[in-house]
Amino acid sequence: MRVLIAGGGTGGHVIPALAIARELRDAHGAEVRFVGTARGLETRLVPEAGFLLELIRVGQLKNVSVVTKLRTVADLPLGVMRCVELVRSFRPHVVVGVGGYASGPAMMAAILLRVPTLAFEPNAVPGLANRLVGKWVTAAAVNFDGTRSFFRGAKVTGIPVRREFFEIVPKSAEKERRLLVFGGSQGARVLNEAMPKIVGRLLEAIPELEIVHQTGGRHEASTRELYERAGLAAEARLRVQPYLNEMVGEFAQADLMLCRSGASTMAELAAAGKASLLVPFPQAADDHQRKNADVFVAAEAAELIVESELTEDRLLSALRGMLLDGDWLATMGERARGLAHPNAVEEIGEMVVRISR
Numbered sequence: 210m211r212v213l214i215a216g217g218g219t220g221g222h223v224i225p226a227l228a229i230a231r232e233l234r235d236a237h238g239a240e241v242r243f244v245g246t247a248r249g250l251e252t253r254l255v256p257e258a259g260f261l262l263e264l265i266r267v268g269q270l271k272n273v274s275v276v277t278k279l280r281t282v283a284d285l286p287l288g289v290m291r292c293v294e295l296v297r298s299f300r301p302h303v304v305v306g307v308g309g310y311a312s313g314p315a316m317m318a319a320i321l322l323r324v325p326t327l328a329f330e331p332n333a334v335p336g337l338a339n340r341l342v343g344k345w346v347t348a349a350a351v352n353f354d355g356t357r358s359f360f361r362g363a364k365v366t367g368i369p370v371r372r373e374f375f376e377i378v379p380k381s382a383e384k385e386r387r388l389l390v391f392g393g394s395q396g397a398r399v400l401n402e403a404m405p406k407i408v409g410r411l412l413e414a415i416p417e418l419e420i421v422h423q424t425g426g427r428h429e430a431s432t433r434e435l436y437e438r439a440g441l442a443a444e445a446r447l448r449v450q451p452y453l454n455e456m457v458g459e460f461a462q463a464d465l466m467l468c469r470s471g472a473s474t475m476a477e478l479a480a481a482g483k484a485s486l487l488v489p490f491p492q493a494a495d496d497h498q499r500k501n502a503d504v505f506v507a508a509e510a511a512e513l514i515v516e517s518e519l520t521e522d523r524l525l526s527a528l529r530g531m532l533l534d535g536d537w538l539a540t541m542g543e544r545a546r547g548l549a550h551p552n553a554v555e556e557i558g559e560m561v562v563r564i565s566r
């Protein structure tokens with residue numbers, strides 16, 4: 210079986226796409242190729258994972274000028290034509306669209322050529338690419354029941370998460386505490402600006418605390434500068450990094466995450482059974498990060514601060530309270546695990562096989 214996986218952009222698209230690719234290769238002997246764009250995270254992560262990546266040009270539609278939008282729409286037929294060529298030469302049995310820039314044209318090409326298609330949608334409300342093709346796809350794998358109505362043949366599978374996240378065992382009741390701060394695959398400016406203001410006081414209040422802070426590639430220098438100005442440049446209990454390649458290991462060592470509520474992040478928190486303090490990204494389409502977070506808050510598996518209410522005092526007291534209460538951290542972690550979908554990737558693999566015939 211040959212499968213073309215289309216899409217990318219942020220980690221939220223690329224990382225589950227890679228989990229699907231590995232499953233199709235390892236469990237079903239499939240030959241898998243990717244199609245993405247030069248500006249997405251796929252350019253690094255896909256070749257690193259050992260898969261072939263074809264690049265197409267697709268413009269941007271969100272948060273750009275009218276001129277850019279018009280150019281993107283005008284270029285769309287070219288993108289679709291390029292994908293038609295790719296589909297004709299690779300002859301996939303199925304095209305999987307994971308959302309993000311390259312997903313729309315590739316799925317349209319597959320639909321035109323009558324190749325079976327599977328859409329993967331992790332968010333409560335689909336992004337543009339999936340919304341455009343949703344009613345034309347052969348099947349769809351989604352994370353929320355309410356999302357099924359946007360697609361044909363949709364099934365709730367949850368989000369594929371690397372097996373290793375499920376293998377993380379709860380930390381023993383040792384004294385050390387580890388806080389992992391991360392803003393999704395891009396980093397979160399609001400966390401990068403808030404943490405340097407409170408880390409000194411937090412470390413003072415909890416002597417056994419260590420903090421790992423992922424800033425996102427673009428914000429590393431500015432965040433380091435804020436820590437420097439706060440007199441924390443040489444603090445041995447603080448590690449600042451632009452991107453964490455070994456997220457499983459970082460999750461395993463952490464007692465609490467302070468993070469955004471992107472779809473894969475939430476699936477990983479559930480798989481690993483970790484407590485979190487969530488600050489949803491308010492500009493996410495249809496406020497979907499808030500919806501992702503609300504599911505966890507309702508299950509008492511996480512706490513939430515909305516960005517507009519994120520003050521120094523509020524953040525400091527929430528983190529201090531949670532980090533000092535080991536029982537509450539353990540309870541939240543257990544409840545988070547109850548929200549996991551341990552068979553998501555197998556179910557998606559089987560859906561691909563089923564529609565390939």
Ligand SMILES: CC(=O)N[C@H]1[C@@H](OP(=O)(O)OP(=O)(O)OC[C@H]2O[C@@H](n3ccc(=O)[nH]c3=O)[C@H](O)[C@@H]2O)O[C@H](CO)[C@@H](O)[C@@H]1O
Pocket residue numbers: 219220221222224331332391392393394395423451452453454456470471472473474475477490493497498
């Ligand atoms: C700003 C924005 O539009 N965010 C969207 C984007 O988020 P984003 O790209 O942040 O996606 P997610 O939170 O879904 O996933 C982030 C992924 O990156 C990994 N990771 C992150 C940081 C790091 O240093 N190392 C690392 O490996 C995480 O383990 C996770 O697997 O896609 C998600 C899925 O469509 C959406 O729900 C988010 O709303």
